[in-house]
Amino acid sequence: MITKQKREEFSSYLEDTSNLKGTASSLYLPQERNEIISMIREWGEKKIPYTISSGRTGTTGGCVPLAGVVISLENLKKIIDIDKEKRTVSLEAGVSLEELEREANKFNLTLRASPTESLAFVGGAISTCASGVRGFGYGSIRNYIKECEVVLPTADTFTLKRGGITSKKRVFDFEQKSKKYQFSLPAYTMPRVKSQAGYFVADNIDLIDLFCGAEGTLGIVTSCTLMLQQIPPHAFDGLVFFKNENDALEFVAEIRALTKNTSLGATSLEFFDVRSLEMLKEKFSFIPSSATAAVYFEQEAKDQKRYNTLLEQWAQLIEKNNASLDESIIAETPKEREKVFDFRHTLPQMINEFLRQHNQIKAATDIAVPWEHFREMYTFYKGKGGESKIHFVNFGHIGESHLHFNFLPKNEEQGLLARKYLTLFCQKATSLGGTVSAEHGIGKIKKPYLKIMYTEKDINEMMLLKKYFDPHCLLGLDNIFGKDILLKTG
Ligand SMILES: Cc1cc2nc3c(=O)[nH]c(=O)nc-3n(C[C@H](O)[C@H](O)[C@H](O)COP(=O)(O)OP(=O)(O)OC[C@H]3O[C@@H](n4cnc5c(N)ncnc54)[C@H](O)[C@@H]3O)c2cc1C
Structure with missing residues (x-):
């Protein structure tokens, strides 16, 4: 070693x-x-x-x-097997998503649920239950885990196959490698939106799903088998600029409805507010000066005929919602698609760079609310963001009613104030039946928000579960729960 x-x-x-x-x-x-x-x-x-x-x-x-x-885990980087027929990949946890994609592509396969950041490792993506830019169409990585090897803090190991070990209601009772395990899941009900706040629980869940999203607090994922998809034979992306923000939001509502009734089927639906566009103009000269909002989408098609029909349908939808087709980018070639994807990926990188320059900790939301409350949440963001007088950008996975509102604090004082507003946002989202973290998890910096979403009893039950697997609380110390409170529990 x-x-x-x-x-x-x-x-x-x-x-x-x-x-x-x-x-x-x-x-x-x-x-x-x-x-x-x-x-x-x-x-x-x-x-x-x-x-x-x-x-x-x-x-x-x-x-x-x-x-x-x-x-x-960077040296656990073997891709053990890619099965073209079964469309699966078995690999160690330290393989990067970039490497996985490169190798899978050789077999015309791909992991469509890959998070936006390809430098993430497979084990990291599983442990944060990542869902990326295609979350709208494909959901999170959870949906694609077939098997998983986990090392527990007791140094015991689990070899899990989906469907192999499931809870009865909220109780797990099983044997693995001659050892008996019996424990209860917390009783809380998860929100009706994608959520990565605290442990994933429900009645009759698969044990794999408990480890998926546990943020390195219950065990160490060392290898897994994932389901892959065939690379779609035809696909295009679009970047649509709107002069009027309301038109952009109406456009999104229409695309969501059409996707739900399956007459369209966008796999990605992302939003950028006017401040995001202002920031991105530094790097992308093609952004029209009159744009106040933009929507990025991706559309797949099974054959050329359907592709042509869909292209036509999108063009009509763009014009119907008062955006100019001339100013929009419909990316059809690999080069154009890369340019549009690069646009999508650059903003979080610019934000991270800004924070590094100003020596500030990330001050962003990862909130999702049920779609019927999206407009209310969005209006709240704008109102409170303006009131704060701190610069901010608001962008992200609008298809899943999940935006990342990012403050850009320039100093400690603004950082502190930003955190007060983040608390308000989390309170508002929770009151609307949403989650304080839809994909990034709680980690160390979002622990106060977990308390907004869950009661003391709920958090206590989560901590008891943590201590069942890790009695001395050594793994992932201070993730999800503060160490002081965790050590006192049980
Ligand atoms: C520019 C940018 C864009 C992003 N976009 C998205 C997005 O669209 N969707 C999204 O979901 N996320 C996104 N992220 C967040 C991030 O990419 C994901 O959370 C990713 O899955 C983390 O993987 P990682 O390998 O970097 O994990 P790390 O950051 O190294 O670790 C994350 C957590 O998982 C635990 N962990 C890591 N590996 C293991 C393991 N093998 N076993 C047990 N625990 C483990 C760690 O202890 C830690 O708690 C983005 C990040 C950036 C920088």
């Missing part, structure tokens, strides 16, 4: 894109699962906390260690 003990050799492992800075005594780089198991045993005996680090593209400080050691 490779180990690094000089801080300057592993300082980049002490942060993620949230800009939270951590500390650790050493970095471990296991090359195989057995090394992880023996280290966990040793850390368990010595009571040393350990944090799992993958691609470090997380936005909530989840992989940032605050004590003990950090363990990077």
Whole structure:
């Protein structure tokens, strides 16, 4: 096992894109699962906390260690098998999504639910239950996990196959590798929107789904088998600019309705407000000066005939909703599609760069609310954002009623004020039946928001579950729950 003990050799492992800075005594780089198991045993005996680090593209400080050691899975990077017939890939957790895509593409396969950031690892994506720019059409990575290997903080291991171990209502009672397990899931009901706030629970769930999204607090995902999709034979993207923001929101409502009744079937539906466009103008000269909002979409088609029909249908929808086809970009060639995708991907990177320059921690929402309340939430964002006098941008997965409202604080004082407004946003979203985190998770920096969404009893039940798997609370310390309160529970 490779180990690094000089801080300057592993300082980049002490942060993620949230800009939270951590500390650790050493970095471990296991090359195989057995090394992880023996280290966990040793850390368990010595009571040393350990944090799992993958691609470090997380936005909530989840992989940032605050004590003990950090363990990077970057050397677990074998793609074990790609089965073209079954459309599956078996791979180790440290494979990046970029690498997975490159290899899968050789077999005309792809993971459509990949998160936007391709530097993320498969294990990281599973542990944050990531859903990307195509979440609208494909949902999250959860839907595609067939099998999963997990190392527990007790150094025991699970080999899970979907459908193999399920809860009866909220109770799991099973045997794995000659050991009996019996525990209850928390009783809370999850919101009616995609949610990555706290543990995924429901009646009769698969054990795989408990580990998916557990943010490195219940076990370490070391390998998995994922279902892949065939690369769509035909697809195009669009970037539609609107002079009037309301037209953009009406356009989205119409596309959502058409997708729901299956006469269209967009796989991606993303929104950019006027401030996002102002920021992006620095890099993309094609943004019309009169634009006050933009919508990005992706559309797949099974054959050329359907492709042509869909192109025509989108053109009509664009014009009907008062956007100019001449000013819009309909990307059909790989080069054009890359340009449009680059536009989508650049904004979060620019925000992260801004925060780094101003030495500020990420101050953004990851809220989703039921669609019928989207307009109310959006109006609230605009009102409070303006009132704060801090610069902000609002953009993201509008198809899933899930925007990322990002404050851009320039100093500590603005950072503090931004956090007060984020609390207000989370209270509002919760009152509308939404979630405080739809995809990025709670990590370390969003813990206060979990308390807005769930009662003390709910959080207590989550902590009991955590302690069932990790009695000494060594894995992913300070993720989801503060260590002080966690240690007192049970
Ligand atoms: C520009 C940009 C765009 C993004 N867009 C999206 C998006 O559209 N959708 C989305 O969902 N996310 C998005 N993200 C967030 C991020 O890419 C995802 O959360 C990603 O899945 C994290 O993976 P990672 O490998 O970087 O994990 P890390 O950041 O290294 O870790 C994330 C968490 O998972 C835990 N963990 C990591 N690996 C394991 C493992 N093998 N076993 C157990 N626990 C583990 C860590 O301890 C930590 O708590 C974006 C990020 C950036 C920077």
